[in-house]
Amino acid sequence: MVEWLVAPLRFAFMVRGLIAAIAVGVLCSAVGAFVILRGMTFIGDALAHSILPGVAIGFISIGKGDRRGLFWWAMGTAILVALGMGWISERTRFREDAAIGIVFAGMFALGIALISTVRGFSVDLVHFLFGNVLGISNYDLILIGAFGSSVLLLLFLLYKELVLVSFDITLARTLRIRAPLYRYLLFVIIAITVVLSLQTVGIGLMLAMLVTPASTAQLLTKRLPAMLFVGALLGAIAGVVGLYLSFYWGIASGAAIVLVSIFFFLCALIASLRHRMLRFLRPN
Amino acid sequence: MSFELEVGERLAVVGPNGSGKSTLLKALAGLLTPMSGEVQIHGHGPYRHICIAYVPQQGMLDWRFPITLTDFVMLGRTRRIRPFRRPKIQDHHVVQASLEAVGLSAHARSQIEALSGGQRQRLFIGRALAQEAELILLDEPLAGLDVHTHREVLELITNLHQRRVTVIMSLHDLSIAAAHFGKILLLRREMLAFGVPKSVLVEGVLRKAYSSCLQVVPGEDGAFIVHDTACLGGEYKDG
Numbered sequence: 001m002v003e004w005l006v007a008p009l010r011f012a013f014m015v016r017g018l019i020a021a022i023a024v025g026v027l028c029s030a031v032g033a034f035v036i037l038r039g040m041t042f043i044g045d046a047l048a049h050s051i052l053p054g055v056a057i058g059f060i061s062i063g064k065g066d067r068r069g070l071f072w073w074a075m076g077t078a079i080l081v082a083l084g085m086g087w088i089s090e091r092t093r094f095r096e097d098a099a100i101g102i103v104f105a106g107m108f109a110l111g112i113a114l115i116s117t118v119r120g121f122s123v124d125l126v127h128f129l130f131g132n133v134l135g136i137s138n139y140d141l142i143l144i145g146a147f148g149s150s151v152l153l154l155l156f157l158l159y160k161e162l163v164l165v166s167f168d169i170t171l172a173r174t175l176r177i178r179a180p181l182y183r184y185l186l187f188v189i190i191a192i193t194v195v196l197s198l199q200t201v202g203i204g205l206m207l208a209m210l211v212t213p214a215s216t217a218q219l220l221t222k223r224l225p226a227m228l229f230v231g232a233l234l235g236a237i238a239g240v241v242g243l244y245l246s247f248y249w250g251i252a253s254g255a256a257i258v259l260v261s262i263f264f265f266l267c268a269l270i271a272s273l274r275h276r277m278l279r280f281l282r283p284n
Numbered sequence: 285m286s287f288e289l290e291v292g293e294r295l296a297v298v299g300p301n302g303s304g305k306s307t308l309l310k311a312l313a314g315l316l317t318p319m320s321g322e323v324q325i326h327g328h329g330p331y332r333h334i335c336i337a338y339v340p341q342q343g344m345l346d347w348r349f350p351i352t353l354t355d356f357v358m359l360g361r362t363r364r365i366r367p368f369r370r371p372k373i374q375d376h377h378v379v380q381a382s383l384e385a386v387g388l389s390a391h392a393r394s395q396i397e398a399l400s401g402g403q404r405q406r407l408f409i410g411r412a413l414a415q416e417a418e419l420i421l422l423d424e425p426l427a428g429l430d431v432h433t434h435r436e437v438l439e440l441i442t443n444l445h446q447r448r449v450t451v452i453m454s455l456h457d458l459s460i461a462a463a464h465f466g467k468i469l470l471l472r473r474e475m476l477a478f479g480v481p482k483s484v485l486v487e488g489v490l491r492k493a494y495s496s497c498l499q500v501v502p503g504e505d506g507a508f509i510v511h512d513t514a515c516l517g518g519e520y521k522d523g
Contacts, residue, residue, distance in 0.1 A: 174338045175363040
């Protein structure tokens with residue numbers, strides 16, 4: 001058993017992958033709690049897909065050179081798209097989800113179109129779509145550490161304002177708190193989280209990372225702080241277990257992590273349904 | 285439109301559906317900017333005040349949000365605690381006292397989801413107290429509540445007088461307005477009447493507001509009971 005656990009750690013790429021998976025698991029669950037409570041799951045997914053053209057332009061302009069620049073292309077695009085979506089969701093006369101759907105599909109198509117102009121694009125596209133946690137470098141880890149801890153610190157410091165804006169926008173306005181500022185901040189926080197998680201689970205599975213551990217935690221807890229904590233713990237565990245499964249069974253790492261967190265969700269769902277059934281059946 | 289209220293007074297805003305009751309309350313809260321003209325309270329626009337609490341109609345919130353009653357009431361103090369700060373002991377005391385004042389301290393640690401309709405209204409009032417509001421605006425807080433719960437909420441609102449909190453509340457029931465409020469504002473796209481119940485609840489004025497026949501019957505204790513009578517060809521029909 002010990003050998004089973006230790007064997008993967010002999011590879012430096014696995015150690016880096018595990019650190020990244022834990023960090024991303026914690027980050028996505030904490031930010032994901034706000035995403036699901038505000039009913040922003042669609043926006044989270046749209047945001048992840050909409051950064052593809054930025055990544056594609058970076059990919060083409062960097063060529064075969066240093067891939068480090070790609071992160072900054074992704075980050076720049078994500079923040080721009082986040083601010084744009086924040087603006088759309090506030091001003092548009094369309095239904096918000098329709099407007100975001102149009103931006104989302106259009107940007108994603110543009111990204112694929114751009115990447116398809118490059119020879120041998122399919123391999124790279126797969127990396128963007130599904131991530132490659134085992135390809136994480138030390139440089140990536142530093143970025144994840146720096147940006148991830150900044151996001152967590154912001155969530156901690158502005159917790160009450162973010163809760164207020166997420167739960168009761170009317171109260172925020174009567175208290176004369178700058179609700180739009182915090183709304184945009186939340187969008188930018190989601191954007192940064194998406195970019196940091198890109199290498200771990202990719203664009204396609206990003207939504208699962210944002211939504212699943214937080215939803216599982218919501219089933220298991222009653223208060224938001226507990227939900228954030230349990231979600232972060234579950235996200236980290238899913239990252240580690242998923243990576244081990246990926247190592248031994250040869251499954252794509254992103255998919256393995258997501259499947260483990262979905263498994264956790266199903267367990268929590270069954271437990272909470274059983275709890276409710278028992279309460280329902282208990283004679284009074 | 286201009287009207288004056290003493291500190292601690294209660295005003296009922298009444299009028300038919302679509303007469304602008306909610307709009308008036310939202311404008312007073314600073315949630316809506318009037319297309320023309322401006323709102324002034326104590327000579328300032330509502331944006332200058334942080335002591336106005338607004339209680340929306342109940343459906344506006346996601347009651348499954350995972351917070352307790354204490355958390356909910358603490359939200360009212362967000363502005364006073366200021367960004368980057370955590371609640372201090374004093375804030376916790378205020379929240380506790382507010383929950384006690386609305387009779388919900390036994391449920392302080394329960395989730396808001398577990399509350400009944402009447403308890404939710406009391407919780408909103410508790411939050412306004414924690415906010416240290418001087419003016420509370422309530423948009424039809426009695427809608428969907430049974431008669432027993434009406435009394436609970438109304439008692440609480442009446443007691444706000446002692447705390448020198450001014451209340452403006454929209455409602456449909458004219459009898460309740462007459463019995464529990466010092467002033468009544470009758471609205472139908474414009475202010476039709478404002479003043480003590482005796483001067484506002486007059487059959488002629490009511491007919492203009494509701495375009496139907498309402499009969500005013502003086503009740504005990506000087507209160508007014510307003511009967512909606514069947515109306516035929518503009519004439520009252522007995523019974």
